[in-house]
Amino acid sequence: MDEYFLPSENPLLRIRWLMLARVSIITFLLGIAIFSEVKGIELLPERSLSFYYIIIVITYSTSFLYLFLLSLLKNIKINVYIQAACDVALITYMVYVTGGTGSIYSVFYTLVIIYSVLFLGRSGGLIIASACSISYGALLDLEYYGVIRPLNLVLGDYPFLPGYVFSRIFTHILSFYLTALLAIFVVEREKRVRTLLAEKEDAFNQLDLLHRSIVESVNVGILTINLAGKVKTFNRAGRDITDYEARDVDGADLQKIFPIKLEMLTKQEGRPEPAENRFEIAFTTKKGRKLILGCSLSALKDNRDERIGDIMIFQDLTSIKRMEESYEKGRRMALIGEMAAHLAHEIRNPLASISGSIQVLSRDLHLPDSDEKLMRIILRGKEQLENFMKDFLLLARPRLSSLEVVDTKEIIEDVLEGLQFVPDWHEGIEVRKSLVENAKVFANRAEIRHIAWNLLLNAVQAMPVKGTLFIETTLGEAVAGPRWMQIAVRDSGCGIEEKYLGNIFEPFFTTKERGTGLGLAIVNRIVESNKGSIDIFSEAGRGTQCIVTLPVIADEAEKSP
Numbered sequence: 001m002d003e004y005f006l007p008s009e010n011p012l013l014r015i016r017w018l019m020l021a022r023v024s025i026i027t028f029l030l031g032i033a034i035f036s037e038v039k040g041i042e043l044l045p046e047r048s049l050s051f052y053y054i055i056i057v058i059t060y061s062t063s064f065l066y067l068f069l070l071s072l073l074k075n076i077k078i079n080v081y082i083q084a085a086c087d088v089a090l091i092t093y094m095v096y097v098t099g100g101t102g103s104i105y106s107v108f109y110t111l112v113i114i115y116s117v118l119f120l121g122r123s124g125g126l127i128i129a130s131a132c133s134i135s136y137g138a139l140l141d142l143e144y145y146g147v148i149r150p151l152n153l154v155l156g157d158y159p160f161l162p163g164y165v166f167s168r169i170f171t172h173i174l175s176f177y178l179t180a181l182l183a184i185f186v187v188e189r190e191k192r193v194r195t196l197l198a199e200k201e202d203a204f205n206q207l208d209l210l211h212r213s214i215v216e217s218v219n220v221g222i223l224t225i226n227l228a229g230k231v232k233t234f235n236r237a238g239r240d241i242t243d244y245e246a247r248d249v250d251g252a253d254l255q256k257i258f259p260i261k262l263e264m265l266t267k268q269e270g271r272p273e274p275a276e277n278r279f280e281i282a283f284t285t286k287k288g289r290k291l292i293l294g295c296s297l298s299a300l301k302d303n304r305d306e307r308i309g310d311i312m313i314f315q316d317l318t319s320i321k322r323m324e325e326s327y328e329k330g331r332r333m334a335l336i337g338e339m340a341a342h343l344a345h346e347i348r349n350p351l352a353s354i355s356g357s358i359q360v361l362s363r364d365l366h367l368p369d370s371d372e373k374l375m376r377i378i379l380r381g382k383e384q385l386e387n388f389m390k391d392f393l394l395l396a397r398p399r400l401s402s403l404e405v406v407d408t409k410e411i412i413e414d415v416l417e418g419l420q421f422v423p424d425w426h427e428g429i430e431v432r433k434s435l436v437e438n439a440k441v442f443a444n445r446a447e448i449r450h451i452a453w454n455l456l457l458n459a460v461q462a463m464p465v466k467g468t469l470f471i472e473t474t475l476g477e478a479v480a481g482p483r484w485m486q487i488a489v490r491d492s493g494c495g496i497e498e499k500y501l502g503n504i505f506e507p508f509f510t511t512k513e514r515g516t517g518l519g520l521a522i523v524n525r526i527v528e529s530n531k532g533s534i535d536i537f538s539e540a541g542r543g544t545q546c547i548v549t550l551p552v553i554a555d556e557a558e559k560s561p
Helices: 009-039 046-072 076-095 107-143 162-217 236-242 316-364 369-396 407-420 447-463 498-503 520-530 554-560
Strands: 221-226 231-234 278-282 290-301 307-316 404-407 427-434 439-445 467-478 481-491 532-537 543-553
Touching: 009 046, 009 076, 009 107, 046 076, 046 447, 107 162, 162 221, 162 236, 221 236, 221 290, 236 307, 290 316, 316 369, 404 427, 404 447, 407 447, 407 481, 407 543, 439 447, 439 543, 447 467, 447 481, 447 520, 447 543, 498 532, 520 532, 520 543
Parallel strands: 427 467
Antiparallel strands: 221 231, 221 307, 278 290, 290 307, 404 439, 467 481, 481 543, 532 543
């Protein structure tokens, strides 16, 4: 059988411990001998004492030789066999010089047998036990038959009877084999226990690793809270969502990180489950990102089904909420489209008849001043109603099909020139522009003009006294050339309050006294139909910036005549 080592153990280290133990024992024996001499106690006869010291010196010397041999010969078994054989020889010699048959030092044989079992296994232990039995039995037989004479006997005959000598040999041999067998039994049991423990630890480590891998791999945030409401664990997805590191939240109060109500936690006695299992919260990350988190809070229990805290699972619902808002906006737009179809049929034809009739009457009639004023009011109302219907149909109808290569610089210049004739224009407005050449997109010319007109008109209307109007176009470069074009319009006017920013693209939402609330809604529809995007940044009292990004479809533009 192999030596009793687990794979994780270092046999070389254990051999060094064996050599250290041997040196410690021999040092202890040396100390006893010196102490006896100092105190005047006769430990051994003078003749035996000198050989006793020689054995101690030999043991020290062989220990250094073992260390040198260990560096030359890496085979563990051979090293242990050499050391065990030398130890048996030295112990036999020590037994001889300290009284032979009556020596008490024969007990050291058992130490050699025990460490032989540890290092050499069952077969090695039995071999060394046999060597000890042969050595001790041969020594006592040689002394009994007078081949050798015990050193402590100077005069006189051999003092021990044959029965006593035989019993000493028999009991020692029996004790040697019993020691070997008991050591083998204990060590094999200990090995099985340690192997089983190692397997259990490995299984536990694998299970723990699997648990950690699952928790760290899921794309939802998971954190655990103790009974005091302090965060104990925080997984990778939670760190990614909140921008917090584990050290930022470890041991922190949950309410300092997540804005949840105290009664949601299950700290109160008699409330085994959270008061509110699922809920949504508005959350600001460490980096300032604003999110909507969907959370689930439940009790964390141990294997005795006793609550030891809470576990909270949370997920970023911001994109889902935006999709819901986009779906709701699309649903409303579809409803508006249906309304527009009916309104166009019910209003446009009567309106055309009324408009034509009024124009004929106004041309042929000569009215007094008061009636003329009423006529102008009617014509102005008719014109406003026609403009509203035109905007309403533009918002509801699908994208125009006539596409061409559109030069945005040309359109913006034309719109800027036309703005100077609207009632909202005044001399206090300063225009600053930075328009790049060849800022072209493949789109509908009327739609691009409508985008520019609405954005610039809104900027002018935001500056009723004075201000600066900035307009800039840029081209985004990619590996294969320009891939997108941006129109940026910025004013220094009154700005938009933050509470209104989420509603500015909704139809009929307006903060102006005379506005219809369709301008930006139409712009947003046009931009979306062109697969672009529009972003508005504003601060009350400090102005507004609108950025429209449109893709440049180079292949389609080249095919266009």
